[in-house]
Amino acid sequence: MSNSDELRAKHYNEQEPRPCGEAECDEEAHTQQQIALAGWQAGNRLRADGEEDPLRIGVYICRCGGNISDVVDVERVAETVRLIPGVTIAKVHTFVCSDPGQHMISNDILEENLDRVVVASCTPFLHEQTFRGAVARGGMNPYLYEHVNIREQASWAHKHDPEGATAKAIRMIAGAVGKLRYAQPLEQIKLPNHRRALVIGGGLAGMKAAADLASRGIKVLLVEAGTRLGGHLNQWGKVYPSERTAAELVAELTQRVQHDPNIKVLLNSRVTAVSGFIGNFKTAIESRHHSASMQSRAEVTVGAIIMATGFRPYVPRDGELLYHSQPCVLTMPEFIQLLSSVSPDTKKLTYHQQAIRKIAFLHCVGSRQLDGVHEPGANGRLNTYCSRTCCTTILQQALAVRRRFPDVEVFDFNQDIRTYGRGEENYYSEASKAGVVFFRYNGEEPPQVHRTPSRRISNGALTVTVKDALTWGQELEVAVDMVVLGTGMMPGQIEDLIGQMKLATGEDGFLQEVHPKLRPVEVAVNGVLLAGTAQGPMNITETLAAAGAAAVKATAMFAKEDVEVHPYVAQVDPALCHGEAQCVTQCAYEGALKLVEMEVDGEIVSRAEVNAGLCVGCGACVAVCPHRAINLNGWRLDQFEAMVEGIATDLPQPPCASELVSIH
Numbered sequence: 051m052s053n054s055d056e057l058r059a060k061h062y063n064e065q066e067p068r069p070c071g072e073a074e075c076d077e078e079a080h081t082q083q084q085i086a087l088a089g090w091q092a093g094n095r096l097r098a099d100g101e102e103d104p105l106r107i108g109v110y111i112c113r114c115g116g117n118i119s120d121v122v123d124v125e126r127v128a129e130t131v132r133l134i135p136g137v138t139i140a141k142v143h144t145f146v147c148s149d150p151g152q153h154m155i156s157n158d159i160l161e162e163n164l165d166r167v168v169v170a171s172c173t174p175f176l177h178e179q180t181f182r183g184a185v186a187r188g189g190m191n192p193y194l195y196e197h198v199n200i201r202e203q204a205s206w207a208h209k210h211d212p213e214g215a216t217a218k219a220i221r222m223i224a225g226a227v228g229k230l231r232y233a234q235p236l237e238q239i240k241l242p243n244h245r246r247a248l249v250i251g252g253g254l255a256g257m258k259a260a261a262d263l264a265s266r267g268i269k270v271l272l273v274e275a276g277t278r279l280g281g282h283l284n285q286w287g288k289v290y291p292s293e294r295t296a297a298e299l300v301a302e303l304t305q306r307v308q309h310d311p312n313i314k315v316l317l318n319s320r321v322t323a324v325s326g327f328i329g330n331f332k333t334a335i336e337s338r339h340h341s342a343s344m345q346s347r348a349e350v351t352v353g354a355i356i357m358a359t360g361f362r363p364y365v366p367r368d369g370e371l372l373y374h375s376q377p378c379v380l381t382m383p384e385f386i387q388l389l390s391s392v393s394p395d396t397k398k399l400t401y402h403q404q405a406i407r408k409i410a411f412l413h414c415v416g417s418r419q420l421d422g423v424h425e426p427g428a429n430g431r432l433n434t435y436c437s438r439t440c441c442t443t444i445l446q447q448a449l450a451v452r453r454r455f456p457d458v459e460v461f462d463f464n465q466d467i468r469t470y471g472r473g474e475e476n477y478y479s480e481a482s483k484a485g486v487v488f489f490r491y492n493g494e495e496p497p498q499v500h501r502t503p504s505r506r507i508s509n510g511a512l513t514v515t516v517k518d519a520l521t522w523g524q525e526l527e528v529a530v531d532m533v534v535l536g537t538g539m540m541p542g543q544i545e546d547l548i549g550q551m552k553l554a555t556g557e558d559g560f561l562q563e564v565h566p567k568l569r570p571v572e573v574a575v576n577g578v579l580l581a582g583t584a585q586g587p588m589n590i591t592e593t594l595a596a597a598g599a600a601a602v603k604a605t606a607m608f609a610k611e612d613v614e615v616h617p618y619v620a621q622v623d624p625a626l627c628h629g630e631a632q633c634v635t636q637c638a639y640e641g642a643l644k645l646v647e648m649e650v651d652g653e654i655v656s657r658a659e660v661n662a663g664l665c666v667g668c669g670a671c672v673a674v675c676p677h678r679a680i681n682l683n684g685w686r687l688d689q690f691e692a693m694v695e696g697i698a699t700d701l702p703q704p705p706c707a708s709e710l711v712s713i714h
């Protein structure tokens with residue numbers, strides 16, 4: 051025991067059990083606690099001379115500006131956890147994540163000779179890395195650190211039960227201290243890094259990511275399934291908010307991509323296989339050659355993959371809002387193409403030789419769908435999300451119609467208008483000024499499209515009916531010549547790639563990032579990044595920003611000769627392994643675990659071996675090994691046991707007048 055431990059134990063032993071808050075410590079419980087606490091000493095390290103070397107653990111409890119301390123009695127938590135053997139100091143701070151909070155940890159490591167640190171604060175998503183950094187700056191191995199989330203899991207979860215929240219926070223910290231007793235210093239794993247990126251999809255996002263990477267000297271293979279670069283932009287005319295033609299934008303980026311010696315473009319090509327791991331992905335690419343109707347296949351090793359596979363426009367079912375049953379019901383992409391095909395000096399808008407004098411634009415077709423109101427698509431799902439770009443596109447097109455063909459009346463049917471981007475609200479105000487007539491419906495009662503009865507046909511062949519909220523729910527009928535369905539975005543059809551790379555999708559079916567704010571272009575598979583609308587509906591500005599961010603992330607990955615990944619991977623003890631392969635069968639990550647032959651005591655035996663690059667640290671292998679021969683670094687079985695013991699052990703009530711370090 052260290053001096054302070056001895057003093058503390060003496061202090062505790064000499065104290066008569068006395069009331070502390072509402073609880074009374076009785077003699078028997080006191081003895082039980084002493085036994086349990088003594089058991090905890092077992093985790094202390096043995097020095098080379100065989101003597102025990104007690105741990106010196108620092109515990110830091112954050113008030114989180116009241117988020118925690120308004121509910122959890124943080125002072126009592128500190129007083130109590132200070133009694134755990136091995137805990138050298140327990141401090142309370144208003145914001146441990148602040149610079150002074152972090153300095154406190156680094157300084158204490160140096161001055162108090164700490165060798166383990168626990169921070170009890172908010173979610174590890176926010177600040178685990180912050181505190182690992184503070185610990186490393188104090189000269190300690192950053193993996194001798196435990197993060198305890200007493201905000202989301204104690205003060206927020208039990209805000210009406212301060213006593214319970216405080217007791218839970220104490221047990222959670224005691225669990226972390228227990229786990230730390232068996233922690234071992236770990237190092238980031240270094241893997242070879244092939245300085246070449248594969249970008250899948252040659253739309254705006256793919257081209258931007260490829261061009262940015264290449265400008266930093268990184269070789270890029272850009273694989274596009276179609277016959278040309280540019281993706282959906284090839285179908286649009288002038289695009290908001292710049293009102294430049296989409297063709298100009300595509301041409302500018304195509305120029306950059308095709309003339310950069312660092313970029314190789316493969317058109318008519320698809321990625322058919324992906325294996326490996328960050329820095330070292332093995333991919334197979336198949337290309338079709340039109341002239342010779344031949345296929346070729348290439349195998350390429352790349353360090354990073356950028357998913358820029360884009361979106362699919364929503365296509366209404368036959369008969370949905372009379373689509374495909376009436377020629378003058380068009381989707382938005384079809385209408386944009388119609389308008390682009392009309393020569394600038396044409397004065398009258400016609401379609402199939404019919405004069406178009408009244409047009410209705412319907413918002414949210416295929417987006418923001420509601421159960422019981424809309425029918426699920428072929429995939430059995432409703433598109434409940436907002437496609438984000440349709441409102442501005444509709445207003446832009448409505449305004450263009452009014453300006454080019456002032457005789458054409460335009461009606462807009464919306465449940466609300468979401469022109470969220472910079473400058474986009476102007477389209478709404480300009481469209482209003484230009485005479486576009488707006489109707490607002492409740493999402494549960496969307497407008498319907500009917501054929502106009504023949505006797506009223508001179509008003510327009512189609513009638514839109516709506517319960518209009520702007521006229522206090524009046525049922526209105528508007529006869530028009532054309533209906534334009536404001537169709538939104540659907541996830542791309544990339545199930546093959548999702549399966550090969552084990553990518554996650556959100557409820558909306560788009561590729562899912564790790565964290566929308568903190569890691570917005572990364573996925574759970576290291577080395578795979580997201581660019582553009584493969585991740586969800588985005589306009590051009592957002593697509594370019596996301597693609598730029600993915601390129602920056604990939605560049606940072608290539609900055610080092612080796613790729614460094616976290617050390618939480620499985621590790622096999624060949625001395626305990628019997629080569630029975632339950633772990634290999636259980637492993638869901640191809641190649642992460644395999645049996646290899648090795649010589650033990652002159653005999654050739656099979657033993658499990660981990661590929662650290664492919665292991666994601668899920669622990670499925672650990673659970674099935676009957677010999678405890680496989681463990682997860684940082685989450686070893688002995689650590690789990692000590693953690694559970696820590697949580698389950700009743701701690702003594704703190705002596706009421708103990709010294710407490712509280713920093714404001």
Ligand SMILES: Cc1cc2nc3c(=O)[nH]c(=O)nc-3n(C[C@H](O)[C@H](O)[C@H](O)COP(=O)(O)OP(=O)(O)OC[C@H]3O[C@@H](n4cnc5c(N)ncnc54)[C@H](O)[C@@H]3O)c2cc1C
Nearest residue numbers: 251253254255275281282289290359360361582583589590
């Ligand atoms: C009707 C409509 C109008 C719009 N108008 C505007 C506007 O005016 N202003 C604005 O800011 N935004 C607008 N947008 C949004 C804009 O279209 C998108 O932001 C942009 O197209 C996204 O580019 P992307 O590269 O992510 O996707 P995409 O344009 O879909 O490109 C993806 C590319 O990946 C390729 N691909 C897909 N799968 C594979 C595969 N497995 N292997 C290889 N290649 C593959 C595709 O062939 C395609 O070339 C509009 C959207 C819609 C629906």
